[in-house]
Amino acid sequence: MAALRKIARERGGWWHAYVCPAHGMELDHGDLLAGVFPAGGARCAYGCRVDDEAVRGAWLVLSHQAWARHLRVLAHRGERAQAVERLVEYAGLYAELATEQHGEAQTWMLRGRLFHQALTDAIWAVNVGHTVITLAEESTEHLAALLPLLDGLERAALDARDVLTGQGHLASNYTAWLNAAGVAASRGAAAARGQEWDGAKQWLEGEHGLYAHLRVAVAEDGWEWEGSTYYHGFVLRAALLALRSTDPAAVPSDVVDVLAAMTDVLATIATAGGILPALHDGPYLRGPLALEWLELVALAQQLVPCPALDAVAGRARDELGAHDDGLDRELGGWFAGPPLPERPVPTPVTVFPTAGYAVLHHAGVHALLDFGPHGGSHGHRDKLSLYLYGNTTPWQPDPGQVPYAHAEFRDLYASTEAHPTFRVDGAEQAECTGKLLGSDGSRVTAEVTTAYEGVRAVRQVALGDSYLVDLLTVTAEDERQLTAQLRPGVALDIQLQAAGPVRTTWYGDETLHGWHTHTPGAAVRPVTRPGPGPADDPQRMRTRVDFTAKSDRITFASVYQAASAGPAVTGVQLDGDGLLTVSLADDSTARFRTED
Numbered sequence: 001m002a003a004l005r006k007i008a009r010e011r012g013g014w015w016h017a018y019v020c021p022a023h024g025m026e027l028d029h030g031d032l033l034a035g036v037f038p039a040g041g042a043r044c045a046y047g048c049r050v051d052d053e054a055v056r057g058a059w060l061v062l063s064h065q066a067w068a069r070h071l072r073v074l075a076h077r078g079e080r081a082q083a084v085e086r087l088v089e090y091a092g093l094y095a096e097l098a099t100e101q102h103g104e105a106q107t108w109m110l111r112g113r114l115f116h117q118a119l120t121d122a123i124w125a126v127n128v129g130h131t132v133i134t135l136a137e138e139s140t141e142h143l144a145a146l147l148p149l150l151d152g153l154e155r156a157a158l159d160a161r162d163v164l165t166g167q168g169h170l171a172s173n174y175t176a177w178l179n180a181a182g183v184a185a186s187r188g189a190a191a192a193r194g195q196e197w198d199g200a201k202q203w204l205e206g207e208h209g210l211y212a213h214l215r216v217a218v219a220e221d222g223w224e225w226e227g228s229t230y231y232h233g234f235v236l237r238a239a240l241l242a243l244r245s246t247d248p249a250a251v252p253s254d255v256v257d258v259l260a261a262m263t264d265v266l267a268t269i270a271t272a273g274g275i276l277p278a279l280h281d282g283p284y285l286r287g288p289l290a291l292e293w294l295e296l297v298a299l300a301q302q303l304v305p306c307p308a309l310d311a312v313a314g315r316a317r318d319e320l321g322a323h324d325d326g327l328d329r330e331l332g333g334w335f336a337g338p339p340l341p342e343r344p345v346p347t348p349v350t351v352f353p354t355a356g357y358a359v360l361h362h363a364g365v366h367a368l369l370d371f372g373p374h375g376g377s378h379g380h381r382d383k384l385s386l387y388l389y390g391n392t393t394p395w396q397p398d399p400g401q402v403p404y405a406h407a408e409f410r411d412l413y414a415s416t417e418a419h420p421t422f423r424v425d426g427a428e429q430a431e432c433t434g435k436l437l438g439s440d441g442s443r444v445t446a447e448v449t450t451a452y453e454g455v456r457a458v459r460q461v462a463l464g465d466s467y468l469v470d471l472l473t474v475t476a477e478d479e480r481q482l483t484a485q486l487r488p489g490v491a492l493d494i495q496l497q498a499a500g501p502v503r504t505t506w507y508g509d510e511t512l513h514g515w516h517t518h519t520p521g522a523a524v525r526p527v528t529r530p531g532p533g534p535a536d537d538p539q540r541m542r543t544r545v546d547f548t549a550k551s552d553r554i555t556f557a558s559v560y561q562a563a564s565a566g567p568a569v570t571g572v573q574l575d576g577d578g579l580l581t582v583s584l585a586d587d588s589t590a591r592f593r594t595e596d
Contacts (some may be wrong), residue, residue, distance in 0.1 A: 005087055006035035011097050012064050012115040013057020013104070016404040023539040024402050024409035027055065032066035046539060054405065055250055057104075061115055062288075068127035069291075069327065075134040076330035083131060084142050086108065089145050090128065091149035091341045098152070099186035105515065110160055110174060117175055118160035122181035125153040126241055129184025136191035143192035150192065153185035153417045158202075165208045167270035171217040171230050173224065176238035179203050179210040183242040203242070210242050222261030229269065230282025230289070233296055236262045240299035240334075247337035260304045260343060267308035268346040268359050271366045273392035273490045274315030278535075279357070279370070281378035281414070284400025285536040286571060298328035306343040315392075325471030335543040348463065351439045357445040358436075362463045364390060364510065368398075369461050370421075371434035371446035381429040381450040382419035384459045386470055390562060393508030394489040396420050400535040402521040413535045420487040422472060424452040424480050437595065445595050455480065460595050467561040467569055471580065471594045484556035485567065486545035489534050494545055501528050501572045504545070511563035515572040516547065518556050524549045555594050 007314040018027050024423055026044040027050060037059050041049030069087070074083040094251050098113035098121075105116035106256035112121035121284055132146055161178040169175065173324040186199040201344040217235060218224055224232040239259060243251065251259075270276050276293065278284045297313040300306065315325055350359045356372010402409040412418055416429045423429070443462035451457065454477035474482045486489040486492070497503065504514035518524045524547050531544040536561035547556055559573045559582055578594035 002307075006062055007067055007086065007093065007333055008063050010060055010101060011020050012061035012107070012120065013054060013060045013117045014405065015061040015065075015120070017054035018042070018046050018058035019406045020046070020050060020064060021402040021406065022046070022048055024406050025536065026308075026403055027058075029062055029066075031062045033516050034072060035063060036424065045537070057116070059403075061120055062451050064114065065124055065127070068124045068131070069325070070130040072127050073325055073330070074133065075131045078138075080135060080138065083135060087128070087131060087149070088142075088145050091146050094149050094152060098156075105121065110164055112160070113156055118156070118163075119177055119571040121153075121176070122157055122160070122177040125157065125181040126177065126184045127237070128153065128243070129181070129186075129188040130241070132188035133184070133191050136188070139472055140192055140194050145185060147189055147192055150189040152187045154182055154189065154234060157181040158184065161208055168440065170208060170213055171202055171216070171305070173226070173235050175208070175213045176210065176217070176235040176242075179208075179213060180238040180242040183210070183244075186430075187244070195248055197245075204246075210239060211255045214239060214255055218258045218262060219354035221352040221354045222258075222265045223352055223357075224262070225376075226280065226373055226378045228280035228282055228378045229266075229276055229278055229357045230232050231378060232262065232265060233276075233293065236266075236300070237292060238294065238297040241301070244334055246334055247335050248340050249337050254353075256304075256340065262338070263300050263304050263306050263309070263354070264343055264346070266342065267306045268350045269357070269368065271361070271389045271391050272311060273390070274311035274313070275302065275366075275389055275394060276312060277368055277387055277389065278398050278400035279358075279368070279383050280375050280380055280398070280570050281401045283536070284594065285319070285398070286536040289321060290319045291325070291327070294320075294324075294328040295331070297523040298331045300335055302332075302339055308343075308346065347441070349439065349441055351436065351444060353436055356434060356446075358434070358439065358446070360444065360461055360468065360469070363466045363565040365468045365565075366558055367461060367511070369446060369459060369467055370398075371436060371443055371448065371459075373433045376430040379431060380414045380419065380420050381416045381431060383429055383432055383434045384446065384457055384472070385419045385421040386459065386461060387420065388468075388512065388560060390508065390510035393506075393509065393510045393512075394534070395512045396487055397489040397534060398506040399487070399489070399533070402535045402538065409535070409538050412532065412538070417485075418487065418532070418548065419482065420485055422451075422457050422474055423483045423485065424455050424474070424476065426481060426483070427452065452476075454478070458595060460592075462592055464559070464590055464592075466565040466584070467559055467582065468520060469580065469582070469592050470558040470560070471555060471578075471592065472557075473553070473555040473578070473596070474583070475595050477552070480548055481548060482551055482554055483548040485547075487531070488542045488544070490542070492543045492545070494543070496526065496529055502547075506595065513561050513563060513568060513569070515559045516557070517574050518549065519551075519554045519574065519578075520546065520576050522549045522554050523549055524554075524556075557594075
């Protein structure tokens with residue numbers, strides 16, 4: 001099979017176009033190292049075969065990126081001759097094809113040379129540069145032939161960074177990768193020449209270098225400014241790659257603090273079983289992303305060790321199965337000095353006030369409340385969404401996002417309708433920001449007042465002894481149609497009862513039980529309908545539930561308990577004064593009051 005592998009001879013396009021127009025899911029990659037677009041078209045899991053210029057260009061992106069990563073694997077495993085041969089081939093290809101910016105790129109893109117986007121060029125260049133660095137650790141023989149390629153990649157990264165920062169976008173996630181590409185290409189060139197690397201002033205320490213980028217792109221609470229799990233990890237991984245051979249003790253202390261805080265974010269939002277919620281515009285589930293998480297964890301653990309990330313790596317490896325290329329296990333000794341002190345274990349309640357997330361985990365339930373800024377181009381209209389996970393089960397997850405080129409499904413997964421939040425009159429929330437009203441070691445309360453004109457919503461999430469309490473109060477200036485939404489990522493049963501709360505059962509590796517009630521006297525219709533599940537497969541239907549009332553004020557109250565927790569909840573009642581009483585099997589009770 002290896003003898004049949006070859007590098008494609010065409011420039012790449014935009015990978016987000018690699019999506020089925022009918023079904024909205026990413027197409028099958030086929031053998032990316034074969035260098036030939038799949039005969040008969042790219043396959044969709046539902047039987048479609050797609051073949052057009054955009055899809056072919058997207059496949060070429062995936063193929064070139066797969067080759068660049070494969071070269072790193074070859075270099076680390078001592079298969080030097082093959083790695084050098086392929087790098088020389090790429091040097092010739094780059095000199096032939098990448099002589100100017102890509103003329104077919106969309107107007108909004110920061111244009112690349114080998115690909116539509118300079119960002120894609122940078123990601124490819126990082127892998128190429130690190131391949132050369134690894135080869136040079138053994139010998140510089142035959143590497144001189146790669147100098148035109150490496151010098152060209154560094155110049156392209158610098159040119160693109162100048163355009164981006166000239167537009168005032170130092171904080172862009174692109175900047176992180178352009179700096180990482182500049183580091184990898186220039187360090188690779190220095191290694192090939194047998195010289196000391198002198199690029200730190202340009203790519204790490206300079207006015208537009210990595211350190212300056214991190215200082216403006218990451219908020220005080222540790223989140224990359226877009227508030228997206230994917231783009232947060234995207235920037236952190238670029239930074240860790242850029243710091244190869246750097247002594248952690250030599251990194252400026254404020255930058256170290258940023259990197260540690262970014263690592264803490266991932267450790268906090270991850271479940272005990274390693275699920276990373278796909279907050280705001282990242283893939284829900286994707287093999288290449290699992291490879292990225294493995295690489296990130298392998299590097300982060302050598303800089304700021306964090307035991308909670310081990311589960312993230314374990315889950316990523318399980319998702320990959322036979323597609324795990326093992327690169328992350330070859331990355332030991334990444335830094336030039338010992339790691340910094342181990343990070344603390346996340347507490348049961350953590351609030352990220354700038355990004356606007358609260359994380360509560362207790363008694364087998366891992367909950368995230370989203371109340372923060374919209375998040376720019378990667379934001380979703382989901383203020384006051386409440387996401388629920390078990391250790392390994394996505395009971396009510398953020399559904400993630402499809403490849404961006406599918407406009408209809410992209411809008412669907414950014415919509416209010418797709419998220420476990422509230423709606424008014426069946427309309428979409430405005431792009432808006434909520435506000436934290438208060439938090440302590442057992443509860444968090446947040447509000448939003450600009451999602452709908454004349455409407456205020458307050459959501460309080462609290463930890464009980466063996467369960468989670470959710471109190472959502474929506475107040476309008478006049479009578480409106482007010483809806484609280486459940487959006488399962490798993491199979492769901494719902495049962496109405498002649499008296500008492502509505503019951504739900506959520507399935508998966510773990511089982512979750514729910515009790516749902518509302519302000520006494522309000523006429524609430526619990527309506528179920530099929531709807532698209534998480535974004536890795538929009539055709540996979542899940543049972544959605546809408547609790548809807550015509551009112552100017554209502555509280556929707558829910559209590560959730562993992563089947564493994566106890567004592568079991570036996571009753572839930574909300575009175576007219578907003579006092580919720582939870583009864584347990586051991587005859588104890590607890591009370592929770594709604595907050596205005």
